[in-house]
Amino acid sequence: MWEIIINALNQIDNFMYFPVLIVVMATAGLYFTFRTRGVQIRLFIESIRLLLEPSGDENSVSSLQAMLVSTASRVGTGNIIGVSTAICLGGPGACFWMWIMCIIGASSAFVESTLAQVFKRKDDDGNFYGGPAYYIEEGLHRHKLAILFCIFLIATYAVGFNLLCSYNLQSTFMEYSFYDASTTPIIIGALIAILTGYCLLGGGKRIVKVTSTVVPLMGVSYVIIALIVILFNYSNIPSMFILIFQDAFDFKSIAGGILGSCLVYGIKRGLFSNEAGVGSAPNASASARVSHPAKQGLVQTLSVYIDTLLLCTATALMCLSTGVTRDAAVSGAPYVQNAISTVFGTAGPIFITVAMVLFAFTTLLGNLYYVDNALTFMNNNNKPSKRFMNIFYIFATLIIFVGAIIPMDAAWAMADITMGGMTLINLPTCMILSKIAIDCLKDYEKQKKSGKNPVFKANLIGLNEEELDYWK
Structure with a gap:
């Protein structure tokens, strides 16, 4: 039964990513880079400066806070398990293609984040909200397409990503002697499902508060631990980078098996980890109070860098520097645990397990934050009833339990497919509406050159202020 399902999912997954998504993502990314004259590199210092800019209202969400929300969603099991899987199944060159993407x-x-700011709305309590569904509806005037995007978002964050997150969490226990393939996943799945459900249904507020405080510290600790492992293996650093670049540019090998190559795995796992262009981060970006939409767009570029260039790279270099065996048998948590144990012994795998538990738990709850926004949009911008949400949360906890007991291939394929559906709606939309974001950037830079703190006026870039909910 599982074999038939996995084969069907893999066929859809393979076609969706090669050639469809790879072409769409590369085309969109290069187009935006060209049209903005490399805004993500050119204004990198400005992006950092904007992080410290206050919102001007202590009750409003600042650029930094909105960026941290989206970063918290991005940072998770994908930074550890996703990178390990890409290297073990695709090769060391996957690391290079993750950097490029x-x-x-x-x-x-x-x-996408600039557009989310332009088309954001304000509720009766003075809070801001928005995202792809709103700029699809307001910018393209395609309500049905906006609804379809919401359906894919719900399928991604309530089903695909949570299935995979739950699987990744239980897989970290495979290295322990007590692990039994027939019972341990069930026990772990039940525990994490019950804990998540308890928090979703109104309890566990203290648990959520503690984990939201501990996870950033764990992220920093993880980078430090990875750096220590790399420094212990400093003599392998030159050969490690040679290995990465040799594999990345071995086009003969890539062409011989493109679907299982470092190129495809690097792009797939990179997208899963940083979610650039997927359409998730704009939901958080819209909540920030800024004087100009381009400000939040610039800040969000940093979130992508933090996720991939910092955390994903930490995992990749830590594993490759140790030279431990990499193959399909150890793909996922075991490869990372084997690498860290070369320096920290038995304490290393325990640290990875603790990190994974914390990352997974906050990811499971954070994923459902995006789902709440989508459900509100589909309900004519009214929050669904408490009864409906409670039933939905029970369904979400069952998905988490199922994720712990399904095969790895099924979990990854489901996450890839649902995320791919979001991306195939969001990126073409962004390309159609890109002139608005580019004009915003030009207006921002023009005001900066004049020595002003940029303030957005929709009519200056040809938009009708009356058609915008917030920027009137």
Whole structure:
């Protein structure tokens, strides 16, 4: 049964990513990079400066806070398990292609987050909200397409990503002697499902508060631990980079098996980790109070860099520097745990397990934040009833339980397919509406050159202020 399902999912997954998504992502990223004159590189210092800019209202969400929300969603099991899987199944060159897609994709992050700001709305409590569904509806005037995007978003964050997150979490226990393939996944799946459900249904507020504080510290600790492992293996650093570049440019090998190559795995796992162009981060970006939409677009490029160039790279270089065996048998958590144990012994795998538990838990809850926004949009911008949400949350916890007991290939394929559906709607939309984001950037830079703190006026870039909910 599982074999038939996995084969069907893999066929859809393979076609969706090669050639469809790879062409769409590369075309969009290069187009945005060209049209913005490399905004993600050219204005990197400005992006950092904007992080410290206050919102001007202590009750409003600042650029930094909105960026941290989207970063918290991006940072998760994909930074550890996703990178390990890409290297073990695709080869060391996957790391290089993750870097390339990160830099190119950062321009997509700028465009989608700027559009989210332009078309954002304000509720009765003074809070801002928005995202792809809103700029699809307001910019393209395609309500049905906006609804379809919401359906894919719900399928991605309530089903695909949570299936995979749950699987990745239980897989970290495979290295322990007590692990039993027939019972351990069930126990872990039940525990994480019950804990998540408890928090979703109104309890566990203290748990959520503690984990939201601990996870950033764990992220920093993870980078430090990875750096220590790399430094312990400093003599392998030159050969490690040679290995990465040799594999990345071994086009004969890539052409011989494109679907399982470092190129495809690097792009797929890079997209899964940083989500640039997927259409998730704009939901958080729209919540920020800024004087100009381009400000939040610039800030969001940093989130992509933090995720891929910092955390994903930390995992890749830590593993490759140790030279431990990499193959399909250890893909996922075991490869990372084997690498870290070369320096920290038995304490290393325990650290990875703790990190994964924290990352997975906050990811599971964070994913459902995006789902709440989509459900509100589909309900004519009214929050669904408490009864409906409770039933939905029970369904979400069951998905988490199922994720722990399904095969790895099924979990990855489901996540890839649902995420791919979001991307195939969001990126073409961003390309059609890109003139608005590009004009925003030009207006921002023009005001900066005049020594002003840029303030957005829709009519200056040819938009009708009356058609915008916030920027009237």
